[in-house]
Amino acid sequence: MSRIGKAPIALPKGVDFSINNGLVTVKGKLGTLTQKVDLDITVAVEGENIIVSRPTDQKRHRALHGLYRALIANMVKGVNEGYKTEQELVGVGYRAANKGQMLELSLGYSHNINFELPAEIKVTTSSEKGQNPKIVLESADKQLLGLVAAKIRALRKPEPYKGKGIKFTGEVLRRKAGKSASKK
Numbered sequence: 061m062s063r064i065g066k067a068p069i070a071l072p073k074g075v076d077f078s079i080n081n082g083l084v085t086v087k088g089k090l091g092t093l094t095q096k097v098d099l100d101i102t103v104a105v106e107g108e109n110i111i112v113s114r115p116t117d118q119k120r121h122r123a124l125h126g127l128y129r130a131l132i133a134n135m136v137k138g139v140n141e142g143y144k145t146e147q148e149l150v151g152v153g154y155r156a157a158n159k160g161q162m163l164e165l166s167l168g169y170s171h172n173i174n175f176e177l178p179a180e181i182k183v184t185t186s187s188e189k190g191q192n193p194k195i196v197l198e199s200a201d202k203q204l205l206g207l208v209a210a211k212i213r214a215l216r217k218p219e220p221y222k223g224k225g226i227k228f229t230g231e232v233l234r235r236k237a238g239k240s241a242s243k244k
Contacts, residue, residue: 086139184196
């Protein structure tokens with residue numbers, strides 16, 4: 061058995077779980093998420109736990125078993141607690157501001173970048189004196205949050221010499237040594 065797949069998912073209080081023709085729906089205080097599940101994989105509620113099982117030990121079934129268990133666990137945690145990611149803008153003159161769902165970034169290009177965020181994501185920006193500007197993204201959907209955070213980071217990836225760019229808070233960058241002066 062898959063170690064991830066056979067672990068039961070605890071269903072917290074206040075979270076409603078339903079499955080209908082391979083469509084899993086999870087409702088909680090932070091929203092509603094849905095996920096299509098392969099018809100070979102069985103999802104059932106037993107008491108306060110969600111159990112995901114597979115029919116055979118085929119390689120395809122083993123892969124889907126762990127995948128859907130992880131996706132459903134992420135959905136349950138998302139509608140109950142939510143997910144949050146923080147990014148820093150490292151560089152002179154780099155700024156971030158938000159107006160509703162529109163994120164305006166100044167990243168050293170000749171123009172500002174306007175990035176429209178999906179309605180499911182809440183964004184806050186902060187810039188304190190002596191600190192790098194920060195972007196904080198919050199959502200119940202872990203997949204969507206990761207996708208949007210990756211797209212924002214791709215607008216100006218951190219470069220290896222000075223570390224300028226958009227990086228995740230706490231991310232460790234591999235730095236390279238610059239040019240060294242020749243000795244004669």
